[in-house]
Amino acid sequence: xxxxxxxxxxxxxxxxxxxxxxxxxxxxxxxxxxxxxxxxxxxxxxxxxxxxxxxxxxxxxxxxxxxxxxxxxxxxxxxxxxxxxxxxxxxxxxxxxxxxxxxxxxxx
Amino acid sequence: xxxxxxxxxxxxxxxxxxxxxxxxxxxxxxxxxxxxxxxxxxxxxxxxxxxxxxxxxxxxxxxxxxxxxxxxxxxxxxxxxxxxxxxxxxxxxxxxxxxxxxxxxxxxxxxxxxxxxxxxx
Numbered sequence: 001x002x003x004x005x006x007x008x009x010x011x012x013x014x015x016x017x018x019x020x021x022x023x024x025x026x027x028x029x030x031x032x033x034x035x036x037x038x039x040x041x042x043x044x045x046x047x048x049x050x051x052x053x054x055x056x057x058x059x060x061x062x063x064x065x066x067x068x069x070x071x072x073x074x075x076x077x078x079x080x081x082x083x084x085x086x087x088x089x090x091x092x093x094x095x096x097x098x099x100x101x102x103x104x105x106x107x108x
Numbered sequence: 109x110x111x112x113x114x115x116x117x118x119x120x121x122x123x124x125x126x127x128x129x130x131x132x133x134x135x136x137x138x139x140x141x142x143x144x145x146x147x148x149x150x151x152x153x154x155x156x157x158x159x160x161x162x163x164x165x166x167x168x169x170x171x172x173x174x175x176x177x178x179x180x181x182x183x184x185x186x187x188x189x190x191x192x193x194x195x196x197x198x199x200x201x202x203x204x205x206x207x208x209x210x211x212x213x214x215x216x217x218x219x220x221x222x223x224x225x226x227x228x229x
Contacts, residue, residue, distance in 0.1 A: 001171070031212070031214070033212070033214065033215045033216070035155075035216070037155075042204055042219035042220065042221055042222055043155065043204075043216070043219060044219075045211070045215055045216060045217045048211050048212045048215035048217070049212050049215065052211070052212070054211055054217055086154065086155055088155075088214075088216075089214075090213075090214045094171065095168045096157070096168075096170065096171060097145070097157035097160070097170075097214060098157070099154055099155040099156065099157065100154070101154045102154045102155070
């Protein structure tokens with residue numbers, strides 16, 4: 001089965017840029033979606049199709065995907081961005097939805 | 109704006125069947141543009157997709173759960189349900205229903221608030 005690998009944690013100072021990676025075999029050939037989840041809340045879609053933003057998501061959130069790594073980039077990080085972030089793809093050959101293990105973003 | 113709401117027992121005995129319902133408001137469950145999934149999350153752990161329902165009524169399930177899971181549509185009530193048989197402690201989790209297809213296929217843009225199901229021995 002297809003595996004997505006995320007770093008367990010990423011720390012960044014306010015105002016800096018956070019980059020959260022999602023590794024997978026030839027992930028660049030798949031569409032990657034990213035979710036933000038704050039404690040006690042349901043996940044929120046922040047990036048879809050590698051780099052598109054749903055309505056209401058700040059432009060500070062962006063995404064890229066190439067080769068074996070997809071990246072969620074959060075610019076000018078704020079305290080309110082502190083959350084768990086998950087990447088997700090569809091394993092097309094078996095029609096299975098796969099999530100990464102999640103990355104906890106800490107704003108120092 | 110579409111809203112989802114999970115409901116069902118919060119406690120299920122081991123080896124029994126877990127049954128949850130997701131009520132859809134603000135939109136039709138039979139919309140051919142949208143798809144409906146169950147996703148779960150054990151406490152302190154990551155997200156796990158359980159299965160997906162199409163407007164036609166057809167389904168796709170996580171391979172490792174395929175023998176135990178059923179997702180059904182009740183168009184008359186604008187609801188869909190999850191049935192998971194022979195549960196164990198490993199099935200204890202917050203269960204979310206979610207929609208995709210609005211902004212993109214398999215991009216879950218609408219989620220319910222989640223409901224905690226505990227499997228007891």
